[in-house]
Amino acid sequence: MSRLGSRPLFDAEFHAVLAALERHARRVMRSDRAGGGEVPRRGLSGTIFHDYRDYSPGDDPRRIDWNVYGRLGDLVIKLFEAEARFRLHVIVDTSPSMDVAGRSSRGWLAKRLAGGLAHLGLHVFEGARLVITPGRDDANARMLTGKPHLPSCLQRLESAEVHQGSMAETLGALPAGFASRDATLILSDLFDLEDLERSLRRIGRRTRRIVCVQILDPIDLAPERDGWRRVRDVETGRQRLIRLSSELRDACAEALREHEQQVSALCRRYGARRLLLDTASPFERAMLRVLEALA
Amino acid sequence: MIVFERPVALWLLLSPFVLYVLRSWWRRRHGLLVASLPLWERALEKLGASSRWSIWRDRLRDLALLLTLCCLAATFGEPRLVLPVPAPTTYAIVIDASASMAAQEAGGRSRWELARDRVRQLLDERGPRERFQLVLAGDAPAIVTPLDSTRSRIERELMQRKPGLGGASLAAAIRAVRPSTDPSRRVLLISDFSSEEGRRLGVDPPSGVFTYPIGIRSSNLAIEATHWPGDLGAEDRVEVQVTNYDRSSAADARIVFRWNGANLREITARVPAGERRSIEEAFDLGGDGELTAQVYSEGDGLEVDDTAYLSITGREAVPVLWVPPAVPDFEMAALMEVLGASLFDIEVADEAADSWRSSTERIIVAESLDISRPLPKGRYLIFDGSGLRSPLLQRGEGRAGPITTWNPSHPVTRGLLFEDAAIRSSSPLLLDEHAVSLLETADGSVAAALEVSDLKLVWVGFRPDASTWPSSDSFPLFVVQAARWLAGSPSRSVPGVHTMEPVPLDPAAGDRPGTENELPRLMAPGFGNLPDAEEELGVTFVNSDESRIAPGGREALRPPPERITERESLVPWLIACALFFLLLVALL
Numbered sequence: 001m002s003r004l005g006s007r008p009l010f011d012a013e014f015h016a017v018l019a020a021l022e023r024h025a026r027r028v029m030r031s032d033r034a035g036g037g038e039v040p041r042r043g044l045s046g047t048i049f050h051d052y053r054d055y056s057p058g059d060d061p062r063r064i065d066w067n068v069y070g071r072l073g074d075l076v077i078k079l080f081e082a083e084a085r086f087r088l089h090v091i092v093d094t095s096p097s098m099d100v101a102g103r104s105s106r107g108w109l110a111k112r113l114a115g116g117l118a119h120l121g122l123h124v125f126e127g128a129r130l131v132i133t134p135g136r137d138d139a140n141a142r143m144l145t146g147k148p149h150l151p152s153c154l155q156r157l158e159s160a161e162v163h164q165g166s167m168a169e170t171l172g173a174l175p176a177g178f179a180s181r182d183a184t185l186i187l188s189d190l191f192d193l194e195d196l197e198r199s200l201r202r203i204g205r206r207t208r209r210i211v212c213v214q215i216l217d218p219i220d221l222a223p224e225r226d227g228w229r230r231v232r233d234v235e236t237g238r239q240r241l242i243r244l245s246s247e248l249r250d251a252c253a254e255a256l257r258e259h260e261q262q263v264s265a266l267c268r269r270y271g272a273r274r275l276l277l278d279t280a281s282p283f284e285r286a287m288l289r290v291l292e293a294l295a
Numbered sequence: 296m297i298v299f300e301r302p303v304a305l306w307l308l309l310s311p312f313v314l315y316v317l318r319s320w321w322r323r324r325h326g327l328l329v330a331s332l333p334l335w336e337r338a339l340e341k342l343g344a345s346s347r348w349s350i351w352r353d354r355l356r357d358l359a360l361l362l363t364l365c366c367l368a369a370t371f372g373e374p375r376l377v378l379p380v381p382a383p384t385t386y387a388i389v390i391d392a393s394a395s396m397a398a399q400e401a402g403g404r405s406r407w408e409l410a411r412d413r414v415r416q417l418l419d420e421r422g423p424r425e426r427f428q429l430v431l432a433g434d435a436p437a438i439v440t441p442l443d444s445t446r447s448r449i450e451r452e453l454m455q456r457k458p459g460l461g462g463a464s465l466a467a468a469i470r471a472v473r474p475s476t477d478p479s480r481r482v483l484l485i486s487d488f489s490s491e492e493g494r495r496l497g498v499d500p501p502s503g504v505f506t507y508p509i510g511i512r513s514s515n516l517a518i519e520a521t522h523w524p525g526d527l528g529a530e531d532r533v534e535v536q537v538t539n540y541d542r543s544s545a546a547d548a549r550i551v552f553r554w555n556g557a558n559l560r561e562i563t564a565r566v567p568a569g570e571r572r573s574i575e576e577a578f579d580l581g582g583d584g585e586l587t588a589q590v591y592s593e594g595d596g597l598e599v600d601d602t603a604y605l606s607i608t609g610r611e612a613v614p615v616l617w618v619p620p621a622v623p624d625f626e627m628a629a630l631m632e633v634l635g636a637s638l639f640d641i642e643v644a645d646e647a648a649d650s651w652r653s654s655t656e657r658i659i660v661a662e663s664l665d666i667s668r669p670l671p672k673g674r675y676l677i678f679d680g681s682g683l684r685s686p687l688l689q690r691g692e693g694r695a696g697p698i699t700t701w702n703p704s705h706p707v708t709r710g711l712l713f714e715d716a717a718i719r720s721s722s723p724l725l726l727d728e729h730a731v732s733l734l735e736t737a738d739g740s741v742a743a744a745l746e747v748s749d750l751k752l753v754w755v756g757f758r759p760d761a762s763t764w765p766s767s768d769s770f771p772l773f774v775v776q777a778a779r780w781l782a783g784s785p786s787r788s789v790p791g792v793h794t795m796e797p798v799p800l801d802p803a804a805g806d807r808p809g810t811e812n813e814l815p816r817l818m819a820p821g822f823g824n825l826p827d828a829e830e831e832l833g834v835t836f837v838n839s840d841e842s843r844i845a846p847g848g849r850e851a852l853r854p855p856p857e858r859i860t861e862r863e864s865l866v867p868w869l870i871a872c873a874l875f876f877l878l879l880v881a882l883l
Contacts, residue, residue: 097330097331100328100330191330191333192331217330229325229327230327231326231335232327232328232329233332233333234330236332240335242327242335242339247342248335248339251339251342252334252335255337255341256334259334
């Protein structure tokens with residue numbers, strides 16, 4: 001049970017969706033390789049051998065190197081260059097702002113997306129690194145490969161607490177682990193532009209593929225009820241008495257649009273893609289959009 | 296000052312504050328948690344609501360709302376503004392009702408009619424809220440109307456009055472209507488100021504007394520006479536003092552001495568303006584009689600300015616009224632002087648003067664007399680009398696203690712109670728068959744009445760001012776009854792109780808040792824019960840036709856209740872304020 005949401009994070013529906021998404025991800029990756037871009041255009045069997053890795057349950061048995069098994073008795077899988085270069089760095093924002101419960105918690109959705117991406121990273125891609133920010137966790141530095149690491153990843157997400165802090169500081173404390181062939185996803189509300197810029201500055205030089213997933217909620221706009229309310233910033237604790245009105249709602253929507261434009265401009269400056277998600281979006285659709293953004 | 300008709304409703308004033316606290320609690324309890332307050336603030340900036348004025352506007356709106364609720368809550372208390380209204384000035388109009396006021400003036404109108412016109416003029420000059428009291432100063436002051444009389448009543452009463460046939464008791468009238476306890480009471484004195492006392496008042500009136508002379512006053516001269524008996528057949532000497540009250544010009548005074556009505560001598564003297572001149576003449580008077588000294592102003596014809604009377608008996612002249620100077624250690628003198636000046640026509644004597652010896656017509660109140668010879672015939676009210684030696688009364692030794700027994704059958708102590716009287720030291724008496732004990736302590740008699748031939752004596756063997764007695768009602772009544780008993784029957788020296796307000800004490804009395812803050816306390820209770828004395832004891836108050844108090848009795852002497860406040864309801868103002876604040880809330 002996630003602290004951020006009342007619903008279970010990783011239920012049977014979650015795994016069922018991921019099973020379907022796994023196939024879709026492979027297809028997307030293949031089409032991605034066929035479609036050119038930064039990844040070299042090479043076929044599955046004709047790609048250049050890159051490395052071995054241990055076999056983990058769920059791996060395609062056809063990719064087991066039986067020669068090695070014959071000689072050494074170890075079940076290993078041959079990795080080719082196209083797959084090995086694609087590792088996922090999933091950065092999940094667990095700051096208090098992600099815990100503001102509106103229609104549903106954006107932190108809940110972010111963790112679900114992170115779990116799904118970790119699943120894909122371990123099952124489909126070369127590996128996955130789960131970075132939970134802010135906070136200092138040694139597990140943030142580990143790039144995981146192989147399906148056996150998925151439960152630990154999900155466990156980390158489930159047990160993640162709300163922390164006050166900066167995402168950029170967390171990333172700055174990590175050892176170098178971003179490769180140019182890796183993909184990085186930031187799952188956050190991205191309200192702190194300065195923190196986002198500093199984070200992108202740290203990531204952008206190392207990875208070529210960055211996706212900033214901005215998760216918003218209708219609560220970010222003023223509520224429908226009019227009247228005086230004391231509004232408190234969940235991050236800073238600062239309070240202010242504000243009279244709610246339809247004019248303020250319109251002004252909030254406009255301010256939010258401007259903020260989204262600023263986020264987009266910032267992402268463009270650092271070669272990142274911005275993906276806007278709503279907490280009301282179904283998980284399956286959100287994952288598909290993320291995968292599309294990755295492709 | 297604001298008063299509330301329903302103070303209980305003031306608790307409602309707390310309701311706005313309670314509501315305010317509840318609302319603050321609700322806002323805090325149901326506050327909005329947002330992911331990014333700066334985003335909201337940017338929105339507020341777009342609305343123009345983030346300026347400093349906007350913040351203050353919010354606070355002003357809260358304040359106006361709070362004040363609105365307070366005003367509405369305060370209306371339930373029905374507040375009223377109490378406005379102090381200055382008490383109306385009381386004017387006592389004292390009119391000279393002496394015989395001289397009947398004199399005709401130029402134009403054929405009498406001085407009395409001129410005085411009535413003057414009164415009407417004075418009434419017209421005063422404001423509608425002022426109060427008036429009409430007092431006629433004849434032989435004795437007469438309070439005609441109470442203090443809160445209207446001008447129509449004053450005029451009506453004045454039309455029904457006429458001047459009397461006697462003199463004018465102007466000073467007594469002023470004392471009667473203007474006690475020192477109420478210096479705000481103003482006295483309008485209307486007189487021809489023809490008498491000696493009138494001339495003094497006309498020239499130098501007391502503070503708060505405004506004089507209005509009527510008629511043409513030609514007499515500015517006053518005369519006082521003193522008799523010095525001649526020893527061993529020598530001529531008697533009479534000293535007259537002539538005072539010229541005209542401060543602008545000197546006067547040629549013509550003084551005519553008469554002995555038993557016959558002209559004796561006539562002299563003239565020039566008296567400088569505003570000064571007093573003393574003239575001494577020697578006469579061979581022989582026996583007893585009455586010497587008069589009349590003073591005329593040269594050029595005024597036969598109109599007498601003033602007359603001095605000297606009643607000479609036993610070749611000693613006794614002044615008509617003699618009040619000896621106060622001796623510092625004579626406490627009873629001060630006490631009795633107050634009594635004598637206000638209640639009784641009695642004299643106070645002390646050992647410093649011997650003239651009391653020859654006063655057979657009057658009651659002598661004495662203290663500590665050192666008598667080396669038997670008391671002459673007369674009437675005496677003696678307090679303590681530590682130096683008294685009398686074969687009729689012998690003294691013993693006594694102690695302090697309460698008065699335990701009193702004689703209810705004797706006229707002096709009849710009807711009086713001495714339960715609350717205790718004395719500090721006493722000199723018990725050893726009475727003979729002529730004396731009647733009046734008061735007794737455990738040690739014996741401490742007061743007695745004695746009547747032998749022409750000698751009547753009430754002897755009090757302790758000092759009243761060294762006891763708790765003067766603080767009780769029985770003290771002044773005892774003095775009244777003693778004076779009446781000593782007088783025997785109504786005569787010209789009958790002590791009279793003037794119906795006056797509590798006696799103003801001489802401030803100097805407070806400086807005397809042992810009397811500070813004591814005399815006022817001592818005097819007040821007794822005087823307050825004087826009407827009771829009239830009813831119960833038959834004490835005759837001096838109430839001649841002119842001096843009888845007008846309907847209303849003693850109440851006329853008391854000022855009416857002060858209307859000192861006016862109350863204006865503040866409810867309309869509060870509602871207006873609430874509406875104003877509400878409008879402010881709407882505008883903000």
